[in-house]
Amino acid sequence: MSVSPKKSDMHASKHAYYEERKKGGEMTTAAAWEYLWEYRQGEYQKKHSALWRAMLPYLRGRVVDTSIGMGGLYEGWHGDLFASDITSTAIAICKEKLPTASLAVSDCRSTPFPDACADTVVLGDIIQHFKDFGPVLREAARLRKPDGRILVVVGANNDAQGAQHPKWSVASLERTMRDAFPNLPIETSKIARRWFFAIVG
Numbered sequence: 001m002s003v004s005p006k007k008s009d010m011h012a013s014k015h016a017y018y019e020e021r022k023k024g025g026e027m028t029t030a031a032a033w034e035y036l037w038e039y040r041q042g043e044y045q046k047k048h049s050a051l052w053r054a055m056l057p058y059l060r061g062r063v064v065d066t067s068i069g070m071g072g073l074y075e076g077w078h079g080d081l082f083a084s085d086i087t088s089t090a091i092a093i094c095k096e097k098l099p100t101a102s103l104a105v106s107d108c109r110s111t112p113f114p115d116a117c118a119d120t121v122v123l124g125d126i127i128q129h130f131k132d133f134g135p136v137l138r139e140a141a142r143l144r145k146p147d148g149r150i151l152v153v154v155g156a157n158n159d160a161q162g163a164q165h166p167k168w169s170v171a172s173l174e175r176t177m178r179d180a181f182p183n184l185p186i187e188t189s190k191i192a193r194r195w196f197f198a199i200v201g
Contacts, residue, residue, distance in 0.1 A: 059120055150200040
């Protein structure tokens with residue numbers, strides 16, 4: 001029996017998703033994220049809705065989000081937004097939700113946006129998916145204006161660097177940010193009950 005192209009695509013992306021999850025928490029390929037955006041949107045939306053509401057007051061000026069996902073954070077927000085995601089599915093969803101945003105398909109470690117263009121850089125629930133998240137932070141630093149800031153969110157139940165690294169806490173997030181940005185002011189806290197949050201700059 002033949003499998004329809006749609007089902008074949010779903011099986012391929014689902015396999016990629018679970019293969020990435022088996023690598024100790026890493027999810028760094030477009031194929032893995034395609035499954036999440038195309039077939040598990042409702043689940044993701046429900047899990048993150050409280051976080052998005054809690055983050056809105058911290059957005060200021062031009063915002064650059066290097067891994068926007070489905071764009072739920074920005075629904076109802078009318079600011080100046082530049083954003084990217086590694087998957088074309090996520091960007092297609094965002095184009096419908098956020099018609100005035102400047103959007104691109106790109107890896108959060110290397111975006112097409114110019115140096116020092118952002119008043120606020122958003123790294124929302126992304127760095128814990130990388131064993132080496134240094135390039136993600138360096139890209140955020142490149143995008144940040146000299147007087148801008150970076151917002152970093154990690155889940156309380158996620159491993160920081162796969163199974164080899166202790167789970168995140170407010171203290172470990174602060175240490176990580178201080179190591180990466182030794183000359184910038186840093187504030188850390190817990191928001192929306194299940195997330196750790198850092199403001200850098």
